[in-house]
Amino acid sequence: MAKLELKYGNHACAEAAVLAGCRFYAGYPITPSSEIAEKMAELLPKKGGVFIQMEDEIAAMGATVGGSFAGLKAMTATSGPGFSLKQENLGYAFMVEAPCVVVNVQRGGPSTGLPTQVGQQEIMQSLWGTHGDKMIPVFYPGNVQEIMEETIRAFNWAERLRTPVVLLLDEVLGHMRETVDMEQFEEGKVEIWDRKMPKVPPEEYLPYKPEEDGVPAIAPYGTPGYRGHATGLHHDYTGFPTTDPEMCQELIERLINKVKSRQKELERNEAYKLDDAEVAIVAFGTTARAAKTAVDLAREKGIKAGLLRVITIWPSPEETLYELAKSVKAILVPELNMGQYVLEVERCAKGEAPVYRLNRANGKIIYPHEILAKIEEIVKGGK
Amino acid sequence: MRYEVRVIGSAGQGSILAAVVLATAAAEEGLWATQTATYGAAMRSGVSMGDVVISDRQIDFPKTTELDAVVIQSQEAYDDMVKGKPVRLDPECSEADADVLVNVKPGALVIVDEDLVKCDLDCNMYRIVSAPIARTAAEVLGRRQVMNIVALGVFQVATKLQFDGKPLISEDSFLRAIEKSVPSRFIDLNKNAFKEGVKIGEQALQRVK
Amino acid sequence: MGAPNLPMEKIVEKKPYFKYLRLNKMPTIWCPGCGIGQAFRATCMALDELGISNDQVAMVSGIGCSSRTPGYFDGFTLHTTHGRAPAFATGLKLARPELTTILFTGDGDALAIGGNHFIHAARRNIDLTVILINNWIYGMTGGQVSPTTPEGAYATTTPYGNYEPQFDIAKLAIAAGATYVARGTAYHAMELKKLIKDGIKHKGFSLIEVLSPCTIVYGRKNRMSFEEMYFWFKENTLPVKAWEKLPEEKRAGKIPRGLLYHDDSRPEYTEVYWSKVKALSGGEK
Incomplete structure (x- = not known):
């Protein structure tokens, strides 16, 4: 039995994030994505989660990674100019394998462009925006129902692969109200994946040693015994910087392949x-x-x-x-x-x-x- | 089935809220709906609009292209958006106008405030329903601000003209939609506004027939 | 070079703060005579005296010489992007308020590229302890002028001498809302330990500015040996109480050391946030 409800696109994104287990949101106001932050500001404190409006877009992305390292499912949302500013720390999140979801409600660009009007101009930037090589999942829903589905899917893959996932929306989708069939989002019906935890005792723990699936099991910061180091520099299995060419090549190939090798599973x-x-x-x-x-x-x-x-x-x-x-x-x-x-x-x-x-x-x-x-x-x- | 409605009026007349209530009512009725509006700098000065597309299945194109109904709350909105304008499918229509101007289908419902809007559309081509919407809001309900909801009442009744004597969306669905869409202290006022709209809608329909 | 030959237990017995070191990651990248090591040692000693275990500490940094410190600290360490450490640390601290969170940063990292994050973290009065190594120059990139390079000093990007004014870090932090502000130097090691210890103990945003010699880069550019630089700190700084007693005309060129500002009356950010959450969610986390 369909349970139809009218939902505002940006609000649907926020609600679905909470359903997916998101408990950390750091944001910065920007049209046309601000309603996501506003909804999160309302929902997260009631769920025992963290909401914070940061001093700028860069900080919002940084704090999101900080929240993610603390073990919380983390998200930030922005639009064109803010997405550009976030690239630095989005690249960092990719390098240190911090699971997080970055929403970009696309408006008209370049530069300040057309803040209240629609665009699809970050198709390439969503993948190639940060310096260096990168491969991350980028999802782009087509209606409000799908905004909810894809937000949840974005969190699931972010956590499973320990990677940032970009969710592209556009001004029309974000600012639209549309009927959603809420039946599939009822309690217990939503499939949620969580990040894996280390299975080895603390003395054998190597935070950046990949397991068979190419994904390392990094313990949330604060987990007793499982101390570790994370850096945006090329690093070895301990997480400590290295310039060893074989190690660096292995790292970048693994980071890219852990996403690329799952293309078929990710395809929708x-x-x-x-x-x-x-x-x-x-x-x-x-x-x-x-x-x-x-x-x-x-x-x-x-x-x-x-x-x-x-x-x-x-x-x-x-x-x-x-x-x-x-x-x-x-x-x-x-x-x-x-x-x-x-x-x-x-x-x-x-x-x-x-x-x-x-x-x-x-x-x-x-x-x-x-x-x-x-x-x-x-x-x-x-x- | 695809049914497109636009509510237009001067800024502050609550055209967008009316569209939200209408789309919510559609969902309450078990129908699919999209509701869109133009934002910020893209908005025309002085006039505002709220669009709703209603369907019995999930909607493909979410914006309006050919209106099945238009609710007109002010003369300036009528002059700016409807009167003598080229329509989007017309080669004369500029891209800047494309969001604002649409075809009003032959046979479409045109709901107008009988005191505020002088409408010179061809009554042989459109189903023009004229009612004292603002006056009812001011005199019966004591709040002119609720004229948008009164207009929805008129609209609800008037859809009977298009669906073989049955309205597109029931009164109950609208009343539930109002509960969900307006701040709690204004629910009763808006519900009453809707009911008064239904009343004057029924009277207006007698005149159309 | 490398770890001493003594077994770890023996070392820790003699120098208990060694338990915080990742000895297998040493030697450090710091140049001979650099003051960062002094600040790091003071921090480890302070933590030991406070009885805070490795598992209770997060150390966050940005980019630069001082920002390499977390790599050598055996805790939960995050070496982030240039200037952004306060942003990452704010996220981490909010999500894990139980972690003692220490930032290592420098004058370029915290005041130039990261100035905005620095002042906003201070404004929120979030319980971070920021240890700001002020060495008057960009060391890691090879000696460019920074927001604290003294006027007239030489850097690779001021070949004719620096003509820009400087930030007064302590005044900046106080104005931004920091509730614990202190200044120490790499020369006054034990005093520095005390200042850092009190900064960690303080509930709220603490800033400890550490005047520290960049012996190789700044020293070479400005023809100062590392002995001269340490000596300069000895000669030109004095305890804040002594400094206050100086007549106005004698204060020029003299830098006060010690606790410069302390305010326990303002609420701490994570406490405010989580008490709000508790009220809203009924304690659910």
């Missing part, structure tokens, strides 16, 4: 009318919703269109995109930026199908009839 997409599709749209977030309607409009006109809505943006669904390219005559990637994910789609398509773009970065969403017009143009072009 929605395939819509793709079985017989000749033109496939690859889209995410708010744009994917317009694309879905555009698929129906195209079908009404006799054009066999379909949609692959990507939810796990990174690591990208390479094989799925390649198979898709082989099965269709053309791919269209509409996105609210000047052409970001289209590069990844092109890479994965390996020339099996031409990849077209529909780009906009002026704060306005793409409407279904605009995508339809583009599809018609592609079809008329002889494809």
Whole structure:
């Protein structure tokens, strides 16, 4: 039995975080993500958790890692300019393997850009924003129901892999109210994963020695006997700095592979009318919703269109995109930026199908009839 | 089924709250809904709007494109957003207007305040329901601020014109939605406002028929 | 070099503060004559005297010479990003208020890139003990000018002498809201231990500024040997009580040492937060 409730996108994110076990939130006000912080400020103290508004975005990310090291499930949320500021400590979180969730409610950029309007311009930054190499899971839900699902999934993977996970939303999703079927979020129905604890006695404890799954079992700070060191420098199994080239290479490969090797498990997409599709749209977030309607409009006109809505943006669904390219005559990637994910789609398509773009970065969403017009143009072009 | 509603008015008339209550009522009714608005600098000065899309299944495109109903609370909102404007699907429509201007479908419900809004839409093309919304709020309820909820009452009744004599959403669902959406000390006032809206809606419907 | 040959129990018997050291991570990266080691030793001795065990201490730092200290401390240690230690430490301390949380930082780390985090941690009066090694220069990056480099002094980025004014660290901390502010030097080792000990004991934000010689980088640039630098601290600093008695005109160039400010009346941040939580959640954690 469906239990429908109207929820505000940003609030749904906060509520789902608490459901997932989040007990630490450090934030800084920024449009259009502030409502996440406001909701957390209301919810967490009642749950015995920590909420703190920090002095800036950098500090908010730093405190989040501090909370995570104390053993709490930790989150921060921001938007474009704040996401840029967070990159330094997001890279640190990746290096020291601090589980945390970083939400970016995307607005129009670059710089201060369009604070109250929508954008999808951090598709690349979410993975490549910090200096050095990195691979982290990046999820991008498409509706408010999914904001809740993906927030919980983000926490679960963050804890399992001891990694930061970025949750991308956009202004439309964050500022929208939408019906959510709360049945799946009832007590006891939500699957929660917790980080693992060391199984060895304190004298054998090496905080950064990976276990078979490539993930080390680092004890929360304050756990008697299990003292340890964490540093953003390249480090050995003890966590202490090293410049040993073999150790450094092993570390960076492990950090990347612990996420990349699980690409299939992390992958989540929605395939819509793709079985017989000749033109496939690859889209995410708010744009994917317009694309879905555009698929129906195209079908009404006799054009066999379909949609692959990507939810796990990174690591990208390479094989799925390649198979898709082989099965269709053309791919269209509409996105609210000047052409970001289209590069990844092109890479994965390996020339099996031409990849077209529909780009906009002026704060306005793409409407279904605009995508339809583009599809018609592609079809008329002889494809 | 996809049903799109827009509530427009001058700033302070509670258009967004009305949209929130309407979307909440839809959820109470067991329907799916999205509610969107334009924020901050993107908002037009002086006028505001709240959009709701209602469906019997999960909604794909969350914004409005073709309105099945529009609730008009002030003349300036009507002049700015409805009267003689190009619509989004029209090539004349600029991107800046795209969020604000939409098609009003032929046969759509147009709810207007009979004292405040002079509406020159073609009554053969639209189902125009005119009622003393603000006056009822001021004189019967003593609070002009609740005219948005009175308007929702009128809307609730008027949907009977589109759904074979049955309203889209029941009165009960609206009353529960009000309980969930307004501060507790204003619940009774708003519930009464809704009920008064239903009353004047019924009377207005007699005139339309 | 390396750990002494005595068995650990014997060392700890003689020097109980050795239990806080990660001897297998030594030698340290610090240059000969550097004062950070003095501050570190004073901290370990203070902890020992206070009876705080290794498992009760978190040590957090940013980037720089002084920020390498946590690596040698056998506790819960976090070597974070440049200037950000107060932010990480605020998160950790809020989540684990039972941990004695000590920060090691420097003049560049705390006052330049991390100035904002430093003053806000002080403003909150969160129970952190900040040991700020003030050596007047960026040592690790090779000797660039810092917010405390004296006027006229040479650094790699002030080849014609420094012409920028300096931060008065103690005044800054007091103005920002710190409730325990002290100044010691690497020369006055036992006094420093006492100041750090009282800082750790203090419930609230404590700042201990440690004047410390950067013998290799600052010393070489400004033609001072390490003996001269230690001697300079001896000659140019004096206990705050003595300093207060000096007539105004004789104070110029003299730096007061000791406890400069102490206020026990202001509530501590984590206590305020958790008492609020207790009231709201009925004690659930």
